[in-house]
Amino acid sequence: xxxxxxTDQQRSADRRRRELLEAADRVVLRxxxxxxxxxxxxxxxxxxxxxxxxFGDKGGLYAALAKRHTDALLDSLRAALDAPADRRExxxxxxDTYLAAIEARPQVYRFLMHPAEGGQVADQxxxxxxxxxxxxxRMGEELAQVIEDRLDLGPGSQQLARVWGHGIVGMMHAAxxxxxxxxxxxxxxxxxxxxxxxxxxxxxxxxxxxxxxx
Amino acid sequence: xxxxxxTDQQRSADRRRRELLEAADRVVLRxxxxxxxxxxxxxxxxxxxxxxxxFGDKGGLYAALAKRHTDALLDSLRAALDAPADRRExxxxxxDTYLAAIEARPQVYRFLMHPAEGGQVADQxxxxxxxxxxxxxRMGEELAQVIEDRLDLGPGSQQLARVWGHGIVGMMHAAxxxxxxxxxxxxxxxxxxxxxxxxxxxxxxxxxxxxxxx
DNA sequence: GACTCGGGTTACCGCTAGTAACATGTATTT
DNA sequence: AAATACATGTTACTAGCGGTAACCCGAGTC
Numbered sequence: 001x002x003x004x005x006x007t008d009q010q011r012s013a014d015r016r017r018r019e020l021l022e023a024a025d026r027v028v029l030r031x032x033x034x035x036x037x038x039x040x041x042x043x044x045x046x047x048x049x050x051x052x053x054x055f056g057d058k059g060g061l062y063a064a065l066a067k068r069h070t071d072a073l074l075d076s077l078r079a080a081l082d083a084p085a086d087r088r089e090x091x092x093x094x095x096d097t098y099l100a101a102i103e104a105r106p107q108v109y110r111f112l113m114h115p116a117e118g119g120q121v122a123d124q125x126x127x128x129x130x131x132x133x134x135x136x137x138r139m140g141e142e143l144a145q146v147i148e149d150r151l152d153l154g155p156g157s158q159q160l161a162r163v164w165g166h167g168i169v170g171m172m173h174a175a176x177x178x179x180x181x182x183x184x185x186x187x188x189x190x191x192x193x194x195x196x197x198x199x200x201x202x203x204x205x206x207x208x209x210x211x212x213x214x
Numbered sequence: 215x216x217x218x219x220x221t222d223q224q225r226s227a228d229r230r231r232r233e234l235l236e237a238a239d240r241v242v243l244r245x246x247x248x249x250x251x252x253x254x255x256x257x258x259x260x261x262x263x264x265x266x267x268x269f270g271d272k273g274g275l276y277a278a279l280a281k282r283h284t285d286a287l288l289d290s291l292r293a294a295l296d297a298p299a300d301r302r303e304x305x306x307x308x309x310d311t312y313l314a315a316i317e318a319r320p321q322v323y324r325f326l327m328h329p330a331e332g333g334q335v336a337d338q339x340x341x342x343x344x345x346x347x348x349x350x351x352r353m354g355e356e357l358a359q360v361i362e363d364r365l366d367l368g369p370g371s372q373q374l375a376r377v378w379g380h381g382i383v384g385m386m387h388a389a390x391x392x393x394x395x396x397x398x399x400x401x402x403x404x405x406x407x408x409x410x411x412x413x414x415x416x417x418x419x420x421x422x423x424x425x426x427x428x
Numbered sequence: 429g430a431c432t433c434g435g436g437t438t439a440c441c442g443c444t445a446g447t448a449a450c451a452t453g454t455a456t457t458t
Numbered sequence: 459a460a461a462t463a464c465a466t467g468t469t470a471c472t473a474g475c476g477g478t479a480a481c482c483c484g485a486g487t488c
Contacts, residue, residue: 048446095405096401098390134280159399168385170387171385175381179377184373
Protein backbone atom coordinates (compact mmCIF):
# COMPACT_ATOMS: atom_id res chain seq x y z
CA UNK A 1 0.00 0.00 0.00
CA UNK A 2 1.45 3.31 -1.05
CA UNK A 3 1.17 5.78 1.75
CA UNK A 4 2.34 8.80 -0.22
CA UNK A 5 -0.26 8.58 -2.95
CA UNK A 6 -3.64 9.60 -1.82
CA THR A 7 -6.59 7.93 -3.34
CA ASP A 8 -9.59 9.82 -4.53
CA GLN A 9 -11.46 8.58 -1.52
CA GLN A 10 -8.89 9.98 0.87
CA ARG A 11 -8.90 13.27 -0.94
CA SER A 12 -12.64 13.48 -0.88
CA ALA A 13 -12.68 12.57 2.79
CA ASP A 14 -10.16 15.30 3.52
CA ARG A 15 -12.22 17.82 1.65
CA ARG A 16 -15.32 16.75 3.51
CA ARG A 17 -13.41 17.03 6.74
CA ARG A 18 -12.42 20.57 5.92
CA GLU A 19 -15.97 21.47 5.06
CA LEU A 20 -17.13 20.05 8.35
CA LEU A 21 -14.47 21.96 10.21
CA GLU A 22 -15.53 25.16 8.57
CA ALA A 23 -19.14 24.55 9.48
CA ALA A 24 -18.10 23.78 13.03
CA ASP A 25 -16.12 26.98 13.06
CA ARG A 26 -19.13 29.01 12.02
CA VAL A 27 -21.34 27.45 14.65
CA VAL A 28 -18.83 27.75 17.44
CA LEU A 29 -18.15 31.37 16.62
CA ARG A 30 -21.85 32.10 16.45
CA UNK A 31 -23.25 30.09 19.33
CA UNK A 32 -20.22 30.06 21.55
CA UNK A 33 -18.29 27.10 22.83
CA UNK A 34 -21.45 25.42 24.06
CA UNK A 35 -22.40 24.60 20.50
CA UNK A 36 -23.79 21.11 20.39
CA UNK A 37 -22.79 18.41 17.97
CA UNK A 38 -26.33 18.49 16.67
CA UNK A 39 -26.06 22.17 15.86
CA UNK A 40 -22.72 21.70 14.14
CA UNK A 41 -24.07 18.81 12.12
CA UNK A 42 -27.11 20.85 11.13
CA UNK A 43 -24.91 23.74 10.04
CA UNK A 44 -22.93 21.35 7.88
CA UNK A 45 -26.18 20.04 6.42
CA UNK A 46 -25.71 16.53 7.73
CA UNK A 47 -26.33 14.59 10.92
CA UNK A 48 -24.38 13.68 13.98
CA UNK A 49 -22.96 10.23 13.23
CA UNK A 50 -21.01 11.65 10.32
CA UNK A 51 -19.24 14.02 12.64
CA UNK A 52 -18.39 11.14 14.88
CA UNK A 53 -17.11 9.11 11.97
CA UNK A 54 -14.75 11.93 11.07
CA PHE A 55 -13.60 13.13 14.46
CA GLY A 56 -14.21 10.27 16.83
CA ASP A 57 -15.72 12.32 19.61
CA LYS A 58 -16.32 15.89 20.55
CA GLY A 59 -12.81 16.23 21.86
CA GLY A 60 -11.47 15.20 18.48
CA LEU A 61 -13.51 17.81 16.71
CA TYR A 62 -12.49 20.37 19.26
CA ALA A 63 -8.84 19.43 18.87
CA ALA A 64 -8.98 19.66 15.10
CA LEU A 65 -10.72 23.00 15.33
CA ALA A 66 -8.30 24.33 17.91
CA LYS A 67 -5.29 23.16 15.95
CA ARG A 68 -6.16 25.32 12.98
CA HIS A 69 -6.36 28.51 14.98
CA THR A 70 -3.48 27.59 17.20
CA ASP A 71 -1.18 26.92 14.29
CA ALA A 72 -2.15 30.15 12.61
CA LEU A 73 -1.51 32.15 15.75
CA LEU A 74 1.81 30.47 16.39
CA ASP A 75 2.90 31.23 12.86
CA SER A 76 2.25 34.92 13.22
CA LEU A 77 3.95 34.94 16.62
CA ARG A 78 7.01 33.32 15.13
CA ALA A 79 7.09 35.97 12.46
CA ALA A 80 6.99 38.75 15.05
CA LEU A 81 9.64 36.99 17.06
CA ASP A 82 11.92 36.79 14.05
CA ALA A 83 11.49 40.35 12.86
CA PRO A 84 14.71 42.30 12.35
CA ALA A 85 14.74 44.74 15.25
CA ASP A 86 16.26 45.08 18.67
CA ARG A 87 15.13 42.98 21.55
CA ARG A 88 12.72 45.37 23.12
CA GLU A 89 11.04 46.07 19.83
CA UNK A 90 10.72 42.40 19.10
CA UNK A 91 9.20 41.73 22.50
CA UNK A 92 6.71 44.51 21.95
CA UNK A 93 5.93 43.26 18.46
CA UNK A 94 5.27 39.78 19.76
CA UNK A 95 3.06 40.99 22.56
CA ASP A 96 1.20 43.19 20.13
CA THR A 97 0.75 40.39 17.65
CA TYR A 98 -0.81 38.18 20.26
CA LEU A 99 -3.03 40.92 21.62
CA ALA A 100 -4.07 42.01 18.17
CA ALA A 101 -5.07 38.45 17.38
CA ILE A 102 -7.26 38.06 20.43
CA GLU A 103 -8.66 41.52 19.87
CA ALA A 104 -9.51 40.85 16.26
CA ARG A 105 -11.26 37.57 16.91
CA PRO A 106 -12.36 37.42 20.52
CA GLN A 107 -14.77 34.62 19.79
CA VAL A 108 -11.94 32.41 18.60
CA TYR A 109 -9.95 33.38 21.62
CA ARG A 110 -12.76 32.59 24.00
CA PHE A 111 -13.30 29.30 22.30
CA LEU A 112 -9.66 28.36 22.67
CA MET A 113 -9.18 29.61 26.19
CA HIS A 114 -12.52 29.61 27.93
CA PRO A 115 -14.57 26.93 26.28
CA ALA A 116 -16.50 26.24 29.46
CA GLU A 117 -18.04 29.67 29.52
CA GLY A 118 -20.39 31.01 26.93
CA GLY A 119 -23.63 30.53 28.70
CA GLN A 120 -26.94 29.09 27.63
CA VAL A 121 -28.36 32.43 26.67
CA ALA A 122 -27.10 34.30 23.67
CA ASP A 123 -24.75 36.67 25.40
CA GLN A 124 -24.15 39.85 23.50
CA UNK A 125 -20.77 40.51 25.04
CA UNK A 126 -22.48 41.78 28.11
CA UNK A 127 -21.35 40.93 31.53
CA UNK A 128 -19.85 37.62 30.49
CA UNK A 129 -17.48 36.09 32.94
CA UNK A 130 -17.87 38.97 35.32
CA UNK A 131 -20.32 37.28 37.60
CA UNK A 132 -17.92 34.55 38.58
CA UNK A 133 -14.75 36.25 39.68
CA UNK A 134 -12.20 33.54 39.16
CA UNK A 135 -9.22 33.17 41.35
CA UNK A 136 -6.84 34.66 38.83
CA UNK A 137 -8.84 37.84 38.48
CA ARG A 138 -9.09 38.35 42.20
CA MET A 139 -5.39 37.75 42.68
CA GLY A 140 -4.62 40.13 39.86
CA GLU A 141 -6.80 42.87 41.28
CA GLU A 142 -5.42 42.47 44.78
CA LEU A 143 -1.87 42.54 43.58
CA ALA A 144 -2.65 45.58 41.48
CA GLN A 145 -3.93 47.33 44.58
CA VAL A 146 -0.82 46.46 46.53
CA ILE A 147 1.41 47.69 43.74
CA GLU A 148 -0.48 50.91 43.35
CA ASP A 149 -0.52 51.54 47.09
CA ARG A 150 3.11 50.94 47.70
CA LEU A 151 5.01 51.79 44.56
CA ASP A 152 5.71 55.17 43.11
CA LEU A 153 5.12 54.66 39.42
CA GLY A 154 4.59 58.21 38.29
CA PRO A 155 1.76 59.20 35.95
CA GLY A 156 -0.68 56.52 34.90
CA SER A 157 0.28 54.53 37.93
CA GLN A 158 -3.13 53.05 38.49
CA GLN A 159 -3.41 51.57 35.04
CA LEU A 160 0.16 50.40 35.10
CA ALA A 161 -0.40 48.73 38.44
CA ARG A 162 -3.40 46.87 37.17
CA VAL A 163 -1.62 45.64 34.08
CA TRP A 164 1.26 44.50 36.20
CA GLY A 165 -0.97 42.89 38.78
CA HIS A 166 -2.71 40.74 36.23
CA GLY A 167 0.48 40.15 34.30
CA ILE A 168 2.49 39.01 37.29
CA VAL A 169 -0.30 36.80 38.51
CA GLY A 170 -0.55 35.26 35.06
CA MET A 171 3.17 34.68 34.97
CA MET A 172 3.03 32.99 38.35
CA HIS A 173 0.06 30.91 37.35
CA ALA A 174 1.36 29.71 34.01
CA ALA A 175 4.81 28.95 35.33
CA UNK A 176 3.29 27.18 38.31
CA UNK A 177 0.98 25.16 36.15
CA UNK A 178 3.80 24.05 33.92
CA UNK A 179 6.07 23.36 36.86
CA UNK A 180 3.43 21.34 38.68
CA UNK A 181 3.04 19.11 35.66
CA UNK A 182 6.68 18.59 34.79
CA UNK A 183 8.53 19.28 38.01
CA UNK A 184 11.61 20.36 36.12
CA UNK A 185 13.25 21.94 39.14
CA UNK A 186 12.83 22.67 42.80
CA UNK A 187 10.34 25.20 44.01
CA UNK A 188 13.10 27.46 45.23
CA UNK A 189 14.75 27.49 41.83
CA UNK A 190 11.46 28.32 40.17
CA UNK A 191 10.84 31.17 42.58
CA UNK A 192 14.30 32.53 41.98
CA UNK A 193 13.98 32.29 38.22
CA UNK A 194 10.68 34.11 38.19
CA UNK A 195 11.93 36.81 40.52
CA UNK A 196 14.96 37.21 38.26
CA UNK A 197 12.64 37.68 35.33
CA UNK A 198 10.71 40.34 37.20
CA UNK A 199 13.96 41.95 38.21
CA UNK A 200 14.86 42.75 34.66
CA UNK A 201 17.33 40.02 33.91
CA UNK A 202 15.64 39.56 30.56
CA UNK A 203 16.58 43.08 29.56
CA UNK A 204 20.05 42.82 31.04
CA UNK A 205 21.05 39.53 29.45
CA UNK A 206 23.58 39.63 26.67
CA UNK A 207 23.03 38.29 23.19
CA UNK A 208 24.37 34.93 22.37
CA UNK A 209 27.22 35.03 19.92
CA UNK A 210 26.00 34.98 16.35
CA UNK A 211 22.39 35.74 17.11
CA UNK A 212 20.29 38.87 17.35
CA UNK A 213 18.96 38.14 20.82
CA UNK A 214 15.32 37.87 21.83
CA UNK B 215 -42.10 37.48 62.16
CA UNK B 216 -39.89 36.81 65.14
CA UNK B 217 -36.28 37.83 64.77
CA UNK B 218 -34.79 35.23 67.13
CA UNK B 219 -36.68 32.47 65.43
CA UNK B 220 -35.36 33.55 62.11
CA THR B 221 -31.90 33.61 63.55
CA ASP B 222 -32.21 30.00 64.62
CA GLN B 223 -33.40 29.03 61.20
CA GLN B 224 -30.63 30.99 59.63
CA ARG B 225 -28.06 29.32 61.81
CA SER B 226 -29.35 25.89 61.06
CA ALA B 227 -29.41 26.66 57.35
CA ASP B 228 -25.86 27.90 57.50
CA ARG B 229 -24.73 24.76 59.28
CA ARG B 230 -26.46 22.62 56.72
CA ARG B 231 -24.87 24.63 53.98
CA ARG B 232 -21.44 24.05 55.45
CA GLU B 233 -22.09 20.34 55.73
CA LEU B 234 -23.16 20.23 52.11
CA LEU B 235 -20.10 22.16 51.05
CA GLU B 236 -17.86 19.75 52.90
CA ALA B 237 -19.52 16.80 51.24
CA ALA B 238 -19.17 18.50 47.88
CA ASP B 239 -15.54 19.11 48.64
CA ARG B 240 -14.94 15.44 49.32
CA VAL B 241 -16.65 14.35 46.13
CA VAL B 242 -14.98 16.95 43.95
CA LEU B 243 -11.55 16.16 45.30
CA ARG B 244 -12.19 12.45 44.87
CA UNK B 245 -14.00 12.30 41.54
CA UNK B 246 -12.61 15.43 39.96
CA UNK B 247 -14.51 18.48 38.81
CA UNK B 248 -16.86 16.34 36.72
CA UNK B 249 -18.58 15.22 39.88
CA UNK B 250 -22.30 15.23 39.26
CA UNK B 251 -24.87 16.87 41.43
CA UNK B 252 -26.31 13.45 42.07
CA UNK B 253 -23.00 12.18 43.38
CA UNK B 254 -22.57 15.19 45.62
CA UNK B 255 -26.08 14.83 46.96
CA UNK B 256 -25.49 11.15 47.61
CA UNK B 257 -22.28 11.91 49.47
CA UNK B 258 -24.16 14.36 51.63
CA UNK B 259 -26.83 11.74 52.27
CA UNK B 260 -29.62 13.70 50.62
CA UNK B 261 -31.00 14.29 47.14
CA UNK B 262 -30.53 16.79 44.41
CA UNK B 263 -33.29 19.34 44.98
CA UNK B 264 -31.84 20.22 48.37
CA UNK B 265 -28.59 21.17 46.74
CA UNK B 266 -30.48 23.35 44.33
CA UNK B 267 -32.39 24.97 47.15
CA UNK B 268 -29.13 25.91 48.82
CA PHE B 269 -26.97 26.87 45.88
CA GLY B 270 -29.33 27.70 43.07
CA ASP B 271 -27.50 25.82 40.38
CA LYS B 272 -24.29 23.99 39.81
CA GLY B 273 -22.45 27.22 39.23
CA GLY B 274 -23.56 28.45 42.62
CA LEU B 275 -22.28 25.35 44.33
CA TYR B 276 -19.07 25.58 42.38
CA ALA B 277 -18.67 29.23 43.28
CA ALA B 278 -19.30 28.61 46.97
CA LEU B 279 -16.83 25.75 46.92
CA ALA B 280 -14.22 27.77 45.07
CA LYS B 281 -14.69 30.76 47.34
CA ARG B 282 -13.58 28.79 50.38
CA HIS B 283 -10.31 27.73 48.86
CA THR B 284 -9.79 31.00 47.09
CA ASP B 285 -10.25 33.00 50.25
CA ALA B 286 -7.86 30.78 52.14
CA LEU B 287 -5.22 31.12 49.47
CA LEU B 288 -5.67 34.86 49.20
CA ASP B 289 -5.26 35.20 52.94
CA SER B 290 -1.93 33.46 52.93
CA LEU B 291 -0.84 35.47 49.91
CA ARG B 292 -1.72 38.69 51.67
CA ALA B 293 0.33 37.58 54.64
CA ALA B 294 3.35 36.94 52.43
CA LEU B 295 2.81 40.24 50.70
CA ASP B 296 2.76 42.05 54.03
CA ALA B 297 5.79 40.40 55.57
CA PRO B 298 8.45 42.78 56.87
CA ALA B 299 11.25 42.38 54.35
CA ASP B 300 12.59 44.15 51.32
CA ARG B 301 10.75 44.11 48.04
CA ARG B 302 12.58 41.29 46.36
CA GLU B 303 12.20 39.07 49.40
CA UNK B 304 8.52 39.84 49.58
CA UNK B 305 8.04 39.03 45.93
CA UNK B 306 9.83 35.75 46.37
CA UNK B 307 7.85 34.95 49.49
CA UNK B 308 4.59 35.59 47.67
CA UNK B 309 5.58 33.46 44.70
CA ASP B 310 6.69 30.72 47.03
CA THR B 311 3.48 30.86 49.02
CA TYR B 312 1.41 30.42 45.90
CA LEU B 313 3.57 27.64 44.54
CA ALA B 314 3.67 25.87 47.88
CA ALA B 315 -0.11 25.97 48.00
CA ILE B 316 -0.59 24.43 44.59
CA GLU B 317 2.12 21.92 45.33
CA ALA B 318 0.56 20.89 48.61
CA ARG B 319 -2.97 20.42 47.25
CA PRO B 320 -2.84 19.87 43.52
CA GLN B 321 -6.37 18.50 43.46
CA VAL B 322 -7.71 21.73 44.87
CA TYR B 323 -5.61 23.64 42.41
CA ARG B 324 -6.85 21.64 39.45
CA PHE B 325 -10.39 22.11 40.60
CA LEU B 326 -9.98 25.85 40.80
CA MET B 327 -7.99 26.32 37.62
CA HIS B 328 -8.91 23.49 35.31
CA PRO B 329 -12.50 22.74 36.19
CA ALA B 330 -13.21 20.93 32.95
CA GLU B 331 -10.60 18.23 33.10
CA GLY B 332 -10.29 15.54 35.69
CA GLY B 333 -13.24 13.36 34.87
CA GLN B 334 -12.00 10.00 33.67
CA VAL B 335 -14.34 9.66 30.74
CA ALA B 336 -17.63 11.01 29.50
CA ASP B 337 -16.75 14.66 29.56
CA GLN B 338 -19.73 16.78 28.83
CA UNK B 339 -19.00 19.93 26.99
CA UNK B 340 -15.68 21.01 25.57
CA UNK B 341 -12.91 20.60 28.02
CA UNK B 342 -10.48 23.39 28.39
CA UNK B 343 -7.59 21.67 30.03
CA UNK B 344 -6.94 19.16 27.35
CA UNK B 345 -6.79 21.59 24.45
CA UNK B 346 -6.38 25.19 25.47
CA UNK B 347 -3.54 24.37 27.80
CA UNK B 348 -1.72 22.98 24.81
CA UNK B 349 -1.85 26.40 23.19
CA UNK B 350 -0.32 28.05 26.22
CA UNK B 351 2.14 25.23 26.63
CA ARG B 352 3.17 25.33 23.02
CA MET B 353 3.65 29.07 23.13
CA GLY B 354 5.65 28.73 26.32
CA GLU B 355 7.88 26.03 24.90
CA GLU B 356 8.47 27.91 21.68
CA LEU B 357 9.33 31.08 23.48
CA ALA B 358 11.62 29.13 25.79
CA GLN B 359 13.44 27.80 22.77
CA VAL B 360 13.83 31.24 21.29
CA ILE B 361 15.13 32.61 24.58
CA GLU B 362 17.58 29.80 25.03
CA ASP B 363 18.81 30.04 21.48
CA ARG B 364 19.37 33.74 21.44
CA LEU B 365 20.16 34.85 24.96
CA ASP B 366 23.29 34.29 26.94
CA LEU B 367 21.99 33.40 30.36
CA GLY B 368 24.98 31.67 31.84
CA PRO B 369 24.72 28.38 33.75
CA GLY B 370 21.34 26.76 33.98
CA SER B 371 20.23 28.68 30.95
CA GLN B 372 17.98 25.98 29.59
CA GLN B 373 15.89 25.73 32.72
CA LEU B 374 15.83 29.45 33.15
CA ALA B 375 14.67 29.88 29.57
CA ARG B 376 11.84 27.44 30.04
CA VAL B 377 10.65 29.11 33.22
CA TRP B 378 10.76 32.45 31.49
CA GLY B 379 9.07 31.16 28.39
CA HIS B 380 6.10 29.85 30.28
CA GLY B 381 6.11 32.79 32.65
CA ILE B 382 6.12 35.41 29.94
CA VAL B 383 3.44 33.61 27.98
CA GLY B 384 1.34 33.40 31.12
CA MET B 385 1.82 37.08 31.77
CA MET B 386 0.77 37.90 28.23
CA HIS B 387 -2.21 35.60 28.41
CA ALA B 388 -3.54 36.77 31.75
CA ALA B 389 -3.05 40.42 30.99
CA UNK B 390 -4.65 39.95 27.59
CA UNK B 391 -7.59 38.11 29.05
CA UNK B 392 -8.22 40.82 31.57
CA UNK B 393 -7.69 43.56 29.02
CA UNK B 394 -10.03 41.95 26.52
CA UNK B 395 -12.78 41.88 29.12
CA UNK B 396 -12.39 45.37 30.53
CA UNK B 397 -10.66 47.29 27.79
CA UNK B 398 -9.07 49.62 30.32
CA UNK B 399 -6.59 51.07 27.85
CA UNK B 400 -5.39 50.91 24.29
CA UNK B 401 -3.49 47.95 23.00
CA UNK B 402 -0.36 50.00 22.58
CA UNK B 403 -0.47 51.10 26.19
CA UNK B 404 -0.91 47.54 27.34
CA UNK B 405 2.01 46.38 25.25
CA UNK B 406 4.18 49.14 26.60
CA UNK B 407 3.20 48.44 30.20
CA UNK B 408 3.99 44.76 29.88
CA UNK B 409 7.29 45.41 28.18
CA UNK B 410 8.12 47.85 30.95
CA UNK B 411 7.40 45.15 33.47
CA UNK B 412 9.69 42.74 31.66
CA UNK B 413 12.31 45.44 31.43
CA UNK B 414 12.70 45.61 35.17
CA UNK B 415 10.68 48.68 35.96
CA UNK B 416 9.20 46.80 38.88
CA UNK B 417 12.61 46.48 40.48
CA UNK B 418 13.59 50.03 39.61
CA UNK B 419 10.49 51.77 40.92
CA UNK B 420 10.80 53.79 44.07
CA UNK B 421 8.77 53.23 47.21
CA UNK B 422 5.81 55.40 47.82
CA UNK B 423 6.28 57.75 50.70
CA UNK B 424 5.28 56.15 53.98
CA UNK B 425 5.11 52.59 52.71
CA UNK B 426 7.55 49.71 52.48
CA UNK B 427 7.02 49.15 48.78
CA UNK B 428 5.92 45.93 47.15
C1' DG C 429 -58.25 19.81 65.01
C1' DA C 430 -56.96 22.64 61.14
C1' DC C 431 -52.96 25.05 59.28
C1' DT C 432 -48.93 26.73 57.86
C1' DC C 433 -44.07 25.81 56.81
C1' DG C 434 -39.29 24.12 56.41
C1' DG C 435 -36.76 19.94 55.00
C1' DG C 436 -37.14 16.02 52.20
C1' DT C 437 -38.33 12.80 48.26
C1' DT C 438 -40.10 10.94 43.76
C1' DA C 439 -40.67 11.41 39.26
C1' DC C 440 -40.18 13.85 35.65
C1' DC C 441 -38.38 17.35 31.57
C1' DG C 442 -35.34 18.72 28.00
C1' DC C 443 -31.03 18.43 26.67
C1' DT C 444 -26.54 16.40 25.76
C1' DA C 445 -22.78 12.99 23.83
C1' DG C 446 -22.48 8.99 21.66
C1' DT C 447 -24.06 4.53 19.04
C1' DA C 448 -26.43 0.70 16.61
C1' DA C 449 -28.84 -0.50 12.81
C1' DC C 450 -30.62 0.37 8.72
C1' DA C 451 -30.84 2.70 3.89
C1' DT C 452 -28.79 4.14 -0.51
C1' DG C 453 -25.97 5.31 -4.36
C1' DT C 454 -21.89 3.92 -6.91
C1' DA C 455 -18.16 1.52 -8.65
C1' DT C 456 -16.00 -2.86 -9.41
C1' DT C 457 -16.10 -7.68 -10.13
C1' DT C 458 -18.07 -11.91 -11.96
C1' DA D 459 -26.43 -7.61 -16.76
C1' DA D 460 -26.32 -9.15 -11.98
C1' DA D 461 -24.07 -9.28 -7.69
C1' DT D 462 -21.00 -7.63 -4.48
C1' DA D 463 -18.39 -4.28 -1.66
C1' DC D 464 -18.17 0.07 0.31
C1' DA D 465 -18.56 4.79 1.60
C1' DT D 466 -22.18 7.97 2.78
C1' DG D 467 -26.03 9.10 4.95
C1' DT D 468 -30.16 8.55 8.00
C1' DT D 469 -33.42 7.25 11.91
C1' DA D 470 -34.00 5.97 16.26
C1' DC D 471 -32.23 4.95 20.23
C1' DT D 472 -29.37 4.80 25.09
C1' DA D 473 -27.52 6.67 29.31
C1' DG D 474 -26.71 10.41 31.91
C1' DC D 475 -26.66 15.18 32.84
C1' DG D 476 -28.61 19.75 35.09
C1' DG D 477 -32.71 21.36 36.69
C1' DT D 478 -37.69 21.43 38.42
C1' DA D 479 -42.63 20.53 39.69
C1' DA D 480 -45.32 18.29 42.71
C1' DC D 481 -46.06 15.95 46.46
C1' DC D 482 -45.06 14.40 51.54
C1' DC D 483 -44.33 14.62 56.33
C1' DG D 484 -43.37 16.11 60.97
C1' DA D 485 -43.26 19.98 64.12
C1' DG D 486 -44.77 23.91 66.01
C1' DT D 487 -49.01 27.47 66.25
C1' DC D 488 -53.75 29.47 66.42
